[in-house]
Amino acid sequence: MPDTRVVILGGGPAGVGAAYQLRRHRKAEVVLLERGDHFGGNAGSFERAGQRLDYGSHRLHPASDPAILADVQRLLGDELLDRPRHGRIRLLGQWIHFPLKPVDLLLRLDKSFALGSLRDAVRKAVAKPDEGDTFASVLEANLGTTICEHFYFPYAVKLWGHEPAALSGIQARKRVSAGNFLKLIQKVLGQVPGLKKPGAGRFFYPRRGFGAISEAYAEAAREAGADLRTGWTMTRVESANGSGPPWRVTAEAGDRSETFEADHVWSTIPVTVLAKSLDPAPPAEVLEAAGRIGYRSMILIYARLGVDQFTEFDAHYFPGADTRITRMSEPKNYAALREPAGSTVLCAELPCQAGDEVWSMSDEELGELFARDVAGAGIPFPAPPVEVWTRRLPQAYPVYLMGYEEPFERLDRWVDGVPGVLSYGRQGLFAHDNTHHALAMAYRAVECLDGGEFDAAAWARHREEFARHVVED
Numbered sequence: 001m002p003d004t005r006v007v008i009l010g011g012g013p014a015g016v017g018a019a020y021q022l023r024r025h026r027k028a029e030v031v032l033l034e035r036g037d038h039f040g041g042n043a044g045s046f047e048r049a050g051q052r053l054d055y056g057s058h059r060l061h062p063a064s065d066p067a068i069l070a071d072v073q074r075l076l077g078d079e080l081l082d083r084p085r086h087g088r089i090r091l092l093g094q095w096i097h098f099p100l101k102p103v104d105l106l107l108r109l110d111k112s113f114a115l116g117s118l119r120d121a122v123r124k125a126v127a128k129p130d131e132g133d134t135f136a137s138v139l140e141a142n143l144g145t146t147i148c149e150h151f152y153f154p155y156a157v158k159l160w161g162h163e164p165a166a167l168s169g170i171q172a173r174k175r176v177s178a179g180n181f182l183k184l185i186q187k188v189l190g191q192v193p194g195l196k197k198p199g200a201g202r203f204f205y206p207r208r209g210f211g212a213i214s215e216a217y218a219e220a221a222r223e224a225g226a227d228l229r230t231g232w233t234m235t236r237v238e239s240a241n242g243s244g245p246p247w248r249v250t251a252e253a254g255d256r257s258e259t260f261e262a263d264h265v266w267s268t269i270p271v272t273v274l275a276k277s278l279d280p281a282p283p284a285e286v287l288e289a290a291g292r293i294g295y296r297s298m299i300l301i302y303a304r305l306g307v308d309q310f311t312e313f314d315a316h317y318f319p320g321a322d323t324r325i326t327r328m329s330e331p332k333n334y335a336a337l338r339e340p341a342g343s344t345v346l347c348a349e350l351p352c353q354a355g356d357e358v359w360s361m362s363d364e365e366l367g368e369l370f371a372r373d374v375a376g377a378g379i380p381f382p383a384p385p386v387e388v389w390t391r392r393l394p395q396a397y398p399v400y401l402m403g404y405e406e407p408f409e410r411l412d413r414w415v416d417g418v419p420g421v422l423s424y425g426r427q428g429l430f431a432h433d434n435t436h437h438a439l440a441m442a443y444r445a446v447e448c449l450d451g452g453e454f455d456a457a458a459w460a461r462h463r464e465e466f467a468r469h470v471v472e473d
């Protein structure tokens with residue numbers, strides 16, 4: 001249907017996935033506007049020090065929809081590697097392999113922690129406590145106090161910046177993939193050879209960094225005729241007739257400004273930003289609701305060391321309150337790269353809030369913080385880093401504070417009712433989703449567009465599927 005015009009806002013997986021599918025199935029003319037200088041959004045990559053680097057640890061999970069996985073495999077060919085997961089968690093002063101392995105747990109797990117966890121499990125089997133509604137109560141009811149106090153609770157405070165009792169139980173149900181003790185045990189046993197499910201303990205990763213997935217979608221969309229632009233920030237979405245399509249989307253690149261006419265505007269940018277850019281503007285109570293939900297930010301600290309390899313592990317997880325960072329990855333190990341020789345870059349993830357005192361720390365201060373944290377965990381840098389630099393993600397994670405559902409639903413309901421405007425993707429649906437989920441949303445949106453008409457009832461059914469997405473770490 002070449003007369004139908006879709007303008008897509010945002011060039012992360014949700015944006016480029018839709019651009020490709022729309023053109024592949026000849027459903028619409030496509031213009032995609034991406035504010036940044038790359039495709040992939042938070043799931044993108046960039047090049048520095050002779051290496052391709054991601055915005056924090058990213059892996060493509062085998063849980064991906066098989067049709068989407070087949071497309072990714074076809075688009076990337078031999079570049080997509082199937083790799084074993086090989087990480088470690090710092091727990092009560094010990095390193096435990098992640099994914100959890102039975103023998104490793106027996107040998108290394110702090111004995112009082114192991115006994116406490118078992119006691120909790122038995123207690124729960126006798127009388128399961130009420131789940132309640134908070135992150136703290138849901139996890140405590142399902143996993144017991146020991147695992148929560150030593151692992152999930154301090155991790156949650158660092159990750160989301162709030163006490164576990166102030167967070168919604170939905171955060172626990174969506175984010176913690178082993179939702180109860182039995183599942184946790186099943187996961188551990190699932191690592192035993194012979195009991196292993198296909199894909200368990202493995203992940204897919206492109207040789208040239210995670211961003212290669214979105215770049216391949218963008219390139220295929222371009223080849224199929226889409227107009228994809230980086231460096232263009234959407235500033236306004238205005239109805240030509242005062243109530244619905246056609247929409248006029250204005251975007252700016254430096255001192256240039258352009259307006260694009262669209263029958264459909266598909267937005268993958270934060271729904272809070274979209275609401276403020278729409279004309280006609282939302283009612284005051286919707287804008288007020290948009291102000292009551294927010295995203296957690298993250299600083300990525302990159303340290304280049306003058307050695308071939310720092311450790312053999314892909315990622316180190318730091319749940320404890322004794323470190324500020326939550327995770328450190330060594331990108332070379334994700335794709336088993338040996339090049340560049342004599343150099344490896346580490347990436348630390350430091351959650352914070354855009355504008356807070358951490359956000360404004362200098363690279364030098366952040367480098368020192370990184371060095372202190374790893375030294376405290378017993379894995380000091382072998383020598384001071386050759387260089388340190390940072391990248392900042394203003395919207396890394398949606399924060400589900402207790403009661404967030406009410407303002408989010410108010411905002412979501414209003415946006416959903418604006419004719420010709422669709423908000424989806426991780427930022428658009430305020431969802432904690434993985435890349436394969438963002439791609440799945442893009443594919444479903446394209447299925448809903450037929451003959452230029454968007455099937456809102458079918459989309460509503462897909463939204464119910466999206467609500468069941470479980471986030472993989």
Ligand SMILES: Cc1cc2nc3c(=O)[nH]c(=O)nc-3n(C[C@H](O)[C@H](O)[C@H](O)COP(=O)(O)OP(=O)(O)OC[C@H]3O[C@@H](n4cnc5c(N)ncnc54)[C@H](O)[C@@H]3O)c2cc1C
Pocket residue numbers: 009010011012013014015033034035036040041042043044055056057058059060061232233234235268269270273298349393396397424425426427428433434435436438473
């Ligand atoms: C630290 C971290 C680790 C993660 N690890 C994994 C993992 O291992 N595996 C996994 O599958 N997922 C992982 N994720 C999640 C993954 O990054 C997201 O699922 C994915 O990026 C979502 O894609 P999206 O297109 O919905 O949103 P985004 O990637 O957020 O893309 C939105 C895009 O909109 C653009 N934009 C915003 N405002 C405007 C504007 N006004 N005009 C134009 N463009 C605009 C942004 O620049 C951005 O490119 C991780 C996320 C983080 C933060």
